[in-house]
Amino acid sequence: xxxxxxxxEPIFNLVNRYPEVKDIMVELGFHDIAKPGMxxxxxxxxxxxxxxxxxxxxxxxxxxxxxxxxxxxxK
Amino acid sequence: xxxxxxxxxxxxxxxxxxxxxxxxIIKELHAGKSVDEVKARFAVAVGGVSVAExxxxxxxxxxxxxxxxxxxxxxxxxxxxxxxxxxxDIHRPSGPEEQPGHPVHTFKLENREIEQLVNFKLSLxxxxxxxxxxxxxxxxxxEDLSLLLDLDKHYSRKENLVFPYLERYGIFxxxxxxxxxxxxxxxAIKEAKSLLTEYNGDREQIGxxxxxxxxxxxxMIFKEENILLPMALSKLTExxxxxxxxxxxxxxxxxxxxxxxWIPERAEEPAEALExxxxxxxxxxxxxxxxxxxxxxxxxxxxxxxxxxxxxxIDENDIVRYxxxxxxxxxxxxxxxxxxTVQNCHPPQSMHVVEKLLEDFKAGRKDAEDFWIPIKxxxxxxxxxxxxxxxxxxxxxxxxxxxxxxxxxxxxxxxILSE
Numbered sequence: 001x002x003x004x005x006x007x008x009e010p011i012f013n014l015v016n017r018y019p020e021v022k023d024i025m026v027e028l029g030f031h032d033i034a035k036p037g038m039x040x041x042x043x044x045x046x047x048x049x050x051x052x053x054x055x056x057x058x059x060x061x062x063x064x065x066x067x068x069x070x071x072x073x074x075k
Numbered sequence: 076x077x078x079x080x081x082x083x084x085x086x087x088x089x090x091x092x093x094x095x096x097x098x099x100i101i102k103e104l105h106a107g108k109s110v111d112e113v114k115a116r117f118a119v120a121v122g123g124v125s126v127a128e129x130x131x132x133x134x135x136x137x138x139x140x141x142x143x144x145x146x147x148x149x150x151x152x153x154x155x156x157x158x159x160x161x162x163x164d165i166h167r168p169s170g171p172e173e174q175p176g177h178p179v180h181t182f183k184l185e186n187r188e189i190e191q192l193v194n195f196k197l198s199l200x201x202x203x204x205x206x207x208x209x210x211x212x213x214x215x216x217x218e219d220l221s222l223l224l225d226l227d228k229h230y231s232r233k234e235n236l237v238f239p240y241l242e243r244y245g246i247f248x249x250x251x252x253x254x255x256x257x258x259x260x261x262x263a264i265k266e267a268k269s270l271l272t273e274y275n276g277d278r279e280q281i282g283x284x285x286x287x288x289x290x291x292x293x294x295m296i297f298k299e300e301n302i303l304l305p306m307a308l309s310k311l312t313e314x315x316x317x318x319x320x321x322x323x324x325x326x327x328x329x330x331x332x333x334x335x336x337w338i339p340e341r342a343e344e345p346a347e348a349l350e351x352x353x354x355x356x357x358x359x360x361x362x363x364x365x366x367x368x369x370x371x372x373x374x375x376x377x378x379x380x381x382x383x384x385x386x387x388x389i390d391e392n393d394i395v396r397y398x399x400x401x402x403x404x405x406x407x408x409x410x411x412x413x414x415x416t417v418q419n420c421h422p423p424q425s426m427h428v429v430e431k432l433l434e435d436f437k438a439g440r441k442d443a444e445d446f447w448i449p450i451k452x453x454x455x456x457x458x459x460x461x462x463x464x465x466x467x468x469x470x471x472x473x474x475x476x477x478x479x480x481x482x483x484x485x486x487x488x489x490x491i492l493s494e
Contacts, residue, residue: 037248045302054297 002072005048013041024069028062029055048073104223171316172308176337178237178319179304181328185229186296192223193292201285210277213271216285220268222330226292229329230257231407233299235420236319236326239309239411242419244310253295253303255423260291313339322409349487385476388462391469393417393433404477405455437469447479454480 012032014021015060025033030051032038040048052059063073100113172179195221204212234257238250267284274281287485309318362371370378379386379399386399387408393416398408412420421429435441436459446457458475 031250035248035252037246038252041246041306042249042302045305050297050301054294054301 004072005066005073007045007049007073007075008043010053011046011048012039014048015032015039015043016036018071020069021071024066025051029042030056091341105145132293136253162336167251168472170308171313171337171339172304174337174339176333176335178232178316178323178337179308180337181320181323181333182229182233182304184297184333185226185329186300189226189229189292190296192330193289197223197285198289201282204285205278205282208276208281213274215475216281217268217271220264220271220288221291223288224261224264224268225329227261227329228327230261231326232319232323232328233257234422235407235409236322236411237303238260239415239419240311240315240319242415246306247419249303249306250419251423253298253360256295258422258424260288260295263288263291282442318411322411325409326407329396350359383477385474387474387476388471389417389474390471391437396471403478405450405453432459433472436472439467439469452480453478 003018005018011021011025022033022039033043033046048062051057051063066073103113169410171177174180197216200212200215200219206214234250234254239256240249257396263284267281267288270281270284317339320333322342323333362369363375380401382399382401384399385401385404385406385408386397388394388397390396395415395417397413398407417429417433418426432441432444435444442461442463444459448455448457456477456479458477460473460475461469462471464470
């Protein structure tokens with residue numbers, strides 16, 4: 001079964017559901033997420049869509065990378 | 076969850092219906108009806124309308140209906156005359172943070188100014204510079220960057236007023252990281268200024284430096300408004316925001332200033348109670364008996380504030396306990412730092428110096444350390460003293476800061492009173 005992530009869900013929730021999301025995010029260049037305390041605080045406000053806007057990462061790249069790890073991103 | 080989704084659909088539908096009506100009204104106006112004729116219909120059809128809806132509607136008119144931009148603009152003056160009253164009557168700020176004077180409102184206000192400066196002026200001048208690196212354009216860029224350095228105040232308020240409260244709620248990581256980025260932005264602006272002052276013909280280098288500043292500043296605005304401020308809003312109490320608002324002036328504002336003081340809507344404003352607990356008016360009564368005399372608490376406080384030096388005292392646990400509040404502090408201190416560890420009151424880049432010094436004091440390797448730094452027209456002499464009791468136990472550190480430029484400038488002698 002596919003693992004589903006929402007674009008507008010806080011990263012904190014996503015990582016709680018699927019801990020491996022954290023490593024995938026780091027791999028994509030979201031390094032701040034690995035810093036202590038970040039996930040529990042800023043992570044509650046940060047979403048995938050905001051992260052993409054902030055880091056100017058290509059949305060397709062994010063989608064593809066997650067897909068490779070067995071995740072589907074839903075609007 | 077399902078009722079939530081239904082709700083959203085419901086409002087979405089209502090929104091499009093309203094937009095439809097608004098669109099029809101605009102078209103009627105366009106067809107030549109007078110403002111008065113449509114006004115009544117507008118009032119009935121539209122219960123509440125927000126600015127966002129108006130702009131959504133204008134956008135729809137242009138894209139879906141194919142009405143040219145110029146037409147919509149021509150209609151602007153007409154429809155604002157109708158909508159004006161309604162928008163202002165109905166579009167009440169939904170939260171206190173949207174009221175002028177609230178620290179969040181002020182931060183966002185400043186961000187709009189910063190955006191203007193960076194994305195319009197600076198970016199325009201940066202483009203011009205690539206085509207023409209004449210002194211005229213260089214001068215314009217230097218002017219923009221000097222203005223942009225004003226965001227130091229915006230960042231300082233964030234670091235010295237908002238961060239301490241977040242730390243009280245256990246939020247450390249993001250604030251430290253952000254402080255580090257703030258510092259690198261400040262440094263990048265200064266660096267670009269010096270590159271331009273000593274311009275050596277390397278256009279690409281300047282272009283890169285400016286592009287870096289523009290993207291970093293914009294990124295910071297995004298982080299503040301999407302993460303930091305919502306996070307702070309979810310944690311801090313109204314009283315805490317009020318304290319932040321009141322202490323903001325000590326540091327100053329960036330490119331703009333709040334139009335008025337924020338007074339939260341609530342029954343009895345416990346301003347006095349607030350002052351009593353933190354302000355000077357709350358100074359406890361009574362006297363302090365020293366080995367060499369007795370003074371009242373009020374006298375003691377005034378005495379310390381009249382010393383021509385800035386004092387800050389941290390206790391043996393590195394917690395800021397006191398600072399004197401003279402007329403001109405050299406480094407801004409706000410009441411929010413009291414009770415905060417000193418490690419959280421210094422920029423990360425100078426942290427290791429402070430830590431090494433405290434370590435030496437605690438270990439008894441040193442009793443004092445002096446620094447001197449020229450800052451603009453001041454010559455700042457900063458002295459640190461380890462405070463020890465009779466048994467030589469370390470009880471804290473006193474920071475003693477003084478502008479000694481006037482003292483260094485003394486010459487000869489003066490033995491008569493000034494006029």
